[in-house]
Amino acid sequence: MGYVKGLRCKECKRDFPKEPIHVCEFCFGPLEVDYDYEEIGKRVTRKSIQAGPPSMWRYKELMPIDEDHKVGEHVGFTPFVRAKNLGKALGLNNLYVKNDSVNHPTFSFKDRVVAVAVSKAIEFGFDTISCASTGNLANSVAAHSAEAGLKSYIFIPDGLEAGKILGTLIYGAQLIAVNGSYDDVNRLCSEVAAHHKWAFVNINIRPYYGDGSKSYGYEIAEQLGWRTPDNVIVPVAGSSLITKIWKAFHEFQMLGLLDGKVQTKVFAAQATGCSPVTTAIKNGTDIIKPVKPNTIAKSIAIGNPADGYYGVRTANESGGYGEDITDMEVIEAMKLLAETEGIFTETAGGVTVGVTQKLVKQGRIKPDETTVICITGNGLKTVEALEGHYTAPTVIEPKLDSFEDVYSNSATV
């Protein structure tokens, strides 16, 4: 099985063999997976997909692995929530939330990319998995490496949330915190990669790894009833997810799986404290000016995004846009999602909800359009962001009177 022909440079289109490489040796452009769509088209139908497992592997023909997946049996096919309450609050009549905050096993969309990356690393014969991460990827690499019985070395910027750190260590991973930003960590990792023959999921395995994100886009289309939404709001860090959702929609269209054409506007969402991509979109340029991140949305705090150019291009090509919001707006949006839909997302999810609100106010998203907000991570991992925003609960004696006192004081609430 397997429908991967090889790798191809996204820039100069030179072909390369299926190897753990990620850069075109001629022009230094990124490599991407080249699939045999003709063969895939002969096998994949709506029916064949629906007969598959309730996981990302229902789309296995469109995943860049040659053998059956080795880890992550239950990743994906996460809830697609008809968000009537949030819609009412935002003034949107057809709003959905794609909820990867409950993805298995580590509660973020990163389980999709890592299930592919670790499976591919095993195919290549690596015995050690590594990555540079802002936290969610760290959790997922640690968990899937443990499942595979492989060693893992994980590099993070110092100062991440406790949930992200403990949520990596628990799996027995070797965790290295680096004094610097994610961009410093990433640069260090590229040097480490030159000295150690490891599978770096977001370096030498990157072309394969990135395509795991396509499953998030396939699920949106399938769960919406084999069509794509009018708008999708995507959190942007390195810009990989936004390009892969777009790619997923177009692959489904090419394979004849959709009703109607892809006319989705793709919107990039960032925190103002780290917004190189949305800034470029707003300024009408595709040149990304790297920034030093300063935001509570740490999981998407990448100042020098690897695929930034393609993120800008995706938003522009689709007729979408890019917006960013302040940290205070991020917190308010996290609360709004929790209070309206009962979904506790991390800061990055606050970013997409808050940016959606802003885009509605700007008139870029219309009330009756079908809109999907991407929620890609879980709030329990970033509780520090909420410190100071809630007072501690009132402590009472275990007596009815004691409760009634508090209740009578709060009954008007």
Next chain:
Amino acid sequence: MAVKVRIPTPLMKLTDNQAEVTAEGSTISEILNNLESQFNGIKERICEENGSPRRFINVYLNEEDIRFLDGERTAVKDGDEISIIPAIAGGTGAR
């Protein structure tokens, strides 16, 4: 006008394994043409056919990305230093 140009490892095959070379010219564009005359084939690795640097190549003049200066028309003066650095998705030298 002579300036120092730092060459990235993947292109050192073209410069007889020199990590640093000297080139003449008064703009980035002239420097790149001068490099080509010394080291045949290097320009097509750095530039598109229209002469502007490729998307995943960063050219720095004294630590400043020339995209934020005047691109390949940026003027250079004696003693300036130019660095050519591939901007590789996910990092460099991972092979």
